[in-house]
Amino acid sequence: MDLYYIDYVAVSGRSWLHRLPAGVKLVTMVLVIALVLAIPRWPVASVVLGVMLLLAISARLPLRTLAVLLGYPLIFLVILAFSIKHVTVYAILPLAVRMLAITASVVLVVLTTSYPAIFGALGRIIPGGLVTALFFTYRSLFILSTSITNVRTALHLRGGMEWRHPLAALKNLGAALAHVLVHAIELSQRMADNLTIRGFNNRINSIGLISSRQSN
Numbered sequence: 664m665d666l667y668y669i670d671y672v673a674v675s676g677r678s679w680l681h682r683l684p685a686g687v688k689l690v691t692m693v694l695v696i697a698l699v700l701a702i703p704r705w706p707v708a709s710v711v712l713g714v715m716l717l718l719a720i721s722a723r724l725p726l727r728t729l730a731v732l733l734g735y736p737l738i739f740l741v742i743l744a745f746s747i748k749h750v751t752v753y754a755i756l757p758l759a760v761r762m763l764a765i766t767a768s769v770v771l772v773v774l775t776t777s778y779p780a781i782f783g784a785l786g787r788i789i790p791g792g793l794v795t796a797l798f799f800t801y802r803s804l805f806i807l808s809t810s811i812t813n814v815r816t817a818l819h820l821r822g823g824m825e826w827r828h829p830l831a832a833l834k835n836l837g838a839a840l841a842h843v844l845v846h847a848i849e850l851s852q853r854m855a856d857n858l859t860i861r862g863f864n865n866r867i868n869s870i871g872l873i874s875s876r877q878s879n
Contacts, residue, residue, distance in 0.1 A: 666808055669732075672725060674777045680722035685780040686787070688772050695768040705757035708764040715767035724774050732770045736762050803847070810843045810850070 673681075680688075695715075699708050719729055740762060744755050772781070782798045818839055 666804055668728065669773065670778065672728065672774050676722065676724075676775060678722040678775070680718060680771070680775045683775070685776045685784040688776055689781070689784055692768045692772050696765050699761050699764050703757075703761070705760045708757070708761040712760060712764040712767055715764065715771055719767070719771055719774075722771075722775055724771075729770060729774070732773075733763055733766055736766050807843070807847055810846045814839045814843050 695711060699711055719726070737759065740755065740759055744750050778798070778801055782801075785797070818835060
């Protein structure tokens with residue numbers, strides 16, 4: 664899944680759900696998760712899942728992206744099903760519905776709320792240092808994604824992953840991983856320097872970060 668596209672959907676959307684304050688959406692998500700976990704009945708989870716899907720349609724979210732994100736937890740559920748002896752469909756189905764309902768509530772927030780707004784809302788209730796660490800972890804995912812994509816393209820163009828010569832392929836792969844690590848550290852340091860110059864004080868300010876992103 665393209666992280667850039669998910670971020671684009673969250674930032675560029677103009678629906679009523681996108682305009683809803685991030686704090687309201689986060690509180691609603693927590694309440695939905697608590698409801699599904701507190702009432703272990705699949706009809707309740709089915710209703711919650713249906714409501715989440717209707718909200719996604721009303722917000723004009725890309726259904727293909729929504730389906731892909733909802734499908735990820737099901738992979739782990741399938742692995743769990745094969746690891747348990749004598750498991751039946753009737754035992755797995757309620758669990759799958761509850762899992763989809765919880766995942767849908769989280770995905771709905773992710774696809775309709777920019778990450779600076781999420782971290783800005785979280786900064787009001789949890790320590791600023793933890794919010795800052797989560798934000799930089801999120802930014803690091805983009806840095807690593809870009810570095811890996813560029814290195815993979817370079818290897819492909821130069822024929823560096825020819826597995827008919829495994830020793831040479833492993834050597835090139837090791838050099839590529841080293842390049843990704845060094846490049847990611849360099850970009851992370853550059854981002855930290857830019858934030859320091861702009862007066863970053865170890866606290867996430869959603870308005871300030873959104874303004875800086877738009878100015879870039």
